[in-house]
Amino acid sequence: MPNPSSDRAIAIVGVGAILPDALNAPAFWQNIVNKRYCISETPADRWSIADYYDPDPAAPDKTYSKIGGWVQGFQFDWKKYRIPPRVAAAMDEGQQWAVTIADEALADYGYPNRPLDTERTGVILGTAMGGELHYITQNRIIFPEF
Structure with a gap:
């Protein structure tokens, strides 16, 4: 009997x-080994500090932080994954990251040169992306009249 x-x-x-x-x-x-601090002020192309920042944490539809961890320089290789250009253009960046990260994890394992038992394989994706509440809040910021 198995344990x-x-x-x-x-x-x-x-x-x-x-x-x-x-x-x-x-x-x-390498960032961990080098003890690199990867938090910085909001890049100008991310969002307008003037429009969304307020030092008061209770200010509605504003943020009291001007810093964050920003992914910059990511380019999605839709050709590598044989995703049609129109589909790739409609993909959320989080979806593009998920495809790229799953591919990296499989390559790290050694796939396709190493056999992969697809019956016993799974990809677990951890994310800090928001859910339904994130979209409601985002709409309040984009469309404050609603």
Whole structure:
């Protein structure tokens, strides 16, 4: 009879990442090793500090922070994944990151040169992207008259 805990055993065999100042997992690791601080002021092309910043945390539809971790320089290679240009153009950046990160994790494992048991393989995606509430808040900011 198998050990019940062995049925739950997992192995992390590949990793991928897109993070501030790290467009892949090795770059992220180097940031850790080098103790690099990857938080910075909001880039001008991200959003207008004048429009959205207020030092008062209670100010409605504003943020009291001017800093964050920003992913910059990411270019989605839609050709590599054989995604039609119109579909790629309609993809959210988070979706593009997910495809790219999953590909990096599979490559880190050794795929396609190493066999992959697709019956026992999964891709786990961790994200800090907002859900429904994020979109409602975003609409209040974009369309304050509503």
